[in-house]
Amino acid sequence: xxxxxxxxxxxxxxxxxxxxxxxxxxxxxxxxxxxxxxxxxxxxxxxxxxxxxxxxxxxxxxxxxxxxxxxxxxxxxxxxxxxxxxxxxxxxxxxxxxxxxxxx
Numbered sequence: 517x518x519x520x521x522x523x524x525x526x527x528x529x530x531x532x533x534x535x536x537x538x539x540x541x542x543x544x545x546x547x548x549x550x551x552x553x554x555x556x557x558x559x560x561x562x563x564x565x566x567x568x569x570x571x572x573x574x575x576x577x578x579x580x581x582x583x584x585x586x587x588x589x590x591x592x593x594x595x596x597x598x599x600x601x602x603x604x605x606x607x608x609x610x611x612x613x614x615x616x617x618x619x620x
Contacts, residue, residue, distance in 0.1 A: 518561060518564055518565050518568060519565060521561055522558070522561040522562060522565055525554060525557050525558045525561050526558055528554055529551065529554040529555060529557075529558055532547065532550050532551045532554055533551055535547055536548060536550075536551055
């Protein structure tokens, strides 16, 4: 849903910039303000989309590790819990592994 909203905001920003280029002098300040407002909204939406992606990757990495540990415990391994900083490190490792062009 946020992806759709981001696309709409980008289209509106593009349209507002085109209107700004051909606007009469008395409408220019209003249109400049509109372009600035839309640019900030696009940045905010991009941040939100990026945060959602990052959180999804972190959640998937943590779920994968949890499932792996559960399977190992069923096979007889002793219990193991992640330390405080480990979920973040694991999500970074999963992100780099997913973005590596050589791994495909």
